[in-house]
Amino acid sequence: MSDDVRSEIRAALNERRLVPVVGVGVSRAAAGLPTWWEAVDAARRHLERTKAVDAGELAEAARLLDAGDLVTAAALLTGRLKDLREWGAWLRGAFRMERGGVRDWRLPSAVFELMCPLLATTNYDPILSFDSLMPREAVSWDRPASMQAALRDSGGVLHLHGVWDKPDTVVFGTGDYDRLAAEESYESVMRALWLDRTLLFIGCSFDGMQDPDIGRLLAWAGKTFGQNQFRHYALLPTAECPPDRVAHLLRQRIQVIDYGPDPGTLPEFLRSLNPSLRTAQIAAVTRAREIVERHDPGDTALLAQLFDQVVPREHRTITVADAAAQVLADRSASAERRRQELFHLQRVAGSMVDRAAMHWVTLERDTYRPVDEESRPRFRATAVRMWSAWQLFPKPLLDALHQRGVQIHRGFLESNLGYFVREVVITADEGGERLGNPDHVDPLDKPYTVQNVQRLASSLESVLAADPFTAFPVPAAGLGSVPAGPSLIVARGDRAEIRAADNLAVPSAALRAGTGALRRIEAIAWRGKTYLTGYSPSAAYLWEPQASLEPAQIHESADGGRVKSVAHIVQGDALHTFVLTEQTIEYLMDFGPRNALALGYNNLAELAALPGPTFVLHDMNDGDRLRGERGTLLTTDQVLTFLAAYETRPDLTSVHISDIHPASMAGRAVLCVTILINRRAGDGYDYRSGVLLAELLGSRLNPFAFLPLPVENAYSVRLQDVTGGFRLVCGAEPGPGDARKPMVFWSAPFPAQGQGLLAVEGSALPEEAMWAVAAPAGEDSIIAALRGNENTLWRVNLKNGRAELIARFADPPIRWLEFAAL
Structure with missing residues (x-):
């Protein structure tokens, strides 16, 4: 092939005016579909199997086939197939094709990669509609307006001889070609293709290009435009390129391109012509x-x-x-x-x-x-x-x-x-x-x-x-056996240890997450059972410990982002879960994904779930605030206003939200909000923490109580129901000056409908540590964990404040704990 011819084809492709005309060779190479001769013979054999056709007719069809008169043989067989109403059944058996049935995509893909706006084919199968790069509608000759629209808008696949699943459109025998020749609109489309586009015949044999339809077009073109400087092109194997055939097609303004002796090289040859590869x-x-x-x-x-x-x-x-x-x-x-x-x-x-x-x-x-x-x-x-x-x-x-x-x-x-x-x-x-x-x-x-x-x-x-x-490790099977009754669940490394209340020193069982360190663990009463949930930076987990030591469900963020916070709430018979990542808030129903809210920024620190179901977010963007789906629920200015009503000291300057934790109390939906308080102190500031309680009323949070703490940072907060009211149990994270101060605090009982300041009733665990986390274990005691040079578990008597060491152990460190009846 000369460089001039290659350049002409590449120019036509770049200008988006080249139209591949795809013949049976493409479908045969891709899916083994029959050639025209094989199709006619297949129709003969189909009729032979019906036992409904005279043997003489079948013998005549065979003779015509052997003589190479395919059109006449096809006409004879088509008439009998239609008479017996077997025409559609035969087409379906011979040419029906699904995308998964294509066994070799090399040649169709090479055609698709040309990225031509329009394709044309004499084939009856839908393979060209399986274009992997752009959707294509199959348009047959019986819809002339659609064919003209495809020419104008440059889209679709023109099925010049019909489609198998529309039997009336299939052009197979002499009568069909005569019917096609009488369609003026079809003739105008074919001539427009010839005059306005550059055609590239692919997978068409020399004989195939002489069929009554294409042959008639070529004869018209040769007679009308014999001396025209513009040409179309046909890719043929060496065996089909003797000089007389090349000359015959050239007189009809088709330049034959010899792509080589092996038909298997056609895909790569086609790619060598493609400037858009x-x-x-x-x-x-x-x-x-x-x-x-x-x-x-x-x-x-x-x-x-x-x-x-x-x-x-x-x-x-x-x-x-x-x-x-x-x-x-x-x-x-x-x-x-x-x-x-x-x-x-x-x-x-x-x-x-x-x-x-x-x-x-x-x-x-x-x-x-x-x-x-x-x-x-x-x-x-x-x-x-x-x-x-x-x-x-x-x-x-x-x-x-x-x-x-x-x-x-x-x-x-x-x-x-x-x-x-x-x-x-x-x-x-x-x-x-x-x-x-x-x-x-x-x-x-x-x-x-x-x-x-x-x-x-x-x-x-x-x-x-x-x-x-x-x-993405496979979660390992858990160990031990889950005790019945009150238990302590400790999030430690990538596991949730379960310790029976009557023997807290020794783990009874361990549930494995398998990925990352568990950040939190909590018990949820759902459908008459107690489930455990937890999350790590990579996933959220749900266990049914009495049924299995392996996770019942694992949810990884759909967008791959780091899991920052997970919150659950049970309403009716449904478990609602919200998962906050760096990029989304994902909503799960019964731990199955339902939808996700994309975030425009990642300045959200934590979320909590409240009745609705709804979620509340700690938003550090543009100043601390808590917001929900319908807008801002609580700002630090609102907190300052509430504290000013109960505080007599004038040096309260600002507050910062650091943690939120949902709770319920006597039917009230409550949010525990941990805050850091800034006060003027001499030449600098005195930083103290505290816990604000706010009730969800309609679409707003209403502060109603506050517990001030004599430490810089509160790490964990739990609300505990007691007779006639509630108390708060807090674990602390000491600031620079707090290293020797107690690490666990609890408030005096407070009336359920009370308003105002809570008082610290007691504190314990004076050991130096990075932080402490505590959980109520009945009205008179709490369980606490310290994480320092080593990990320790303690039971604290709330009546006398005495702390009893339960266990001391090395890594992996404790991150959270929960006391629940399993």
């Missing part, structure tokens, strides 16, 4: 990533097709259909889904890159030296493949890997460094040769660009090397 491959990778993110098992066949399209044949080490099925398999546990997703995407992406070249880019290049001219093609080609492989991984998966310690450069998670890599990718072809204006600056002349390609290489190497079982 890089754009098409980037589009394919982007579409694949969108499908992975959507995670709909119904997309398996399309994902397999895209994987087939983006994985180079020379690197093919996987079965793409299996990989796609595994990525989109329906799994109830999100950790299992992420594990499987990572494993199979690693296999696909790993097959797309040259690992040795990627390693060369990562480690064997000096970051601060320009890439020498000899090495630039290899460097560009490696960047192209690495970027395509990187684009396969959905961002939630990359975020989840990053938070689990996989070394991914944050600039690629935030997309601000991708610009520099894309600059290299869009100026290079698959072989690494530079594209575009040679007078423009080569991106590889910029050290920062080279550095970011290297960052991409090292990030991709880390992702490909990540162990799915380490990144």
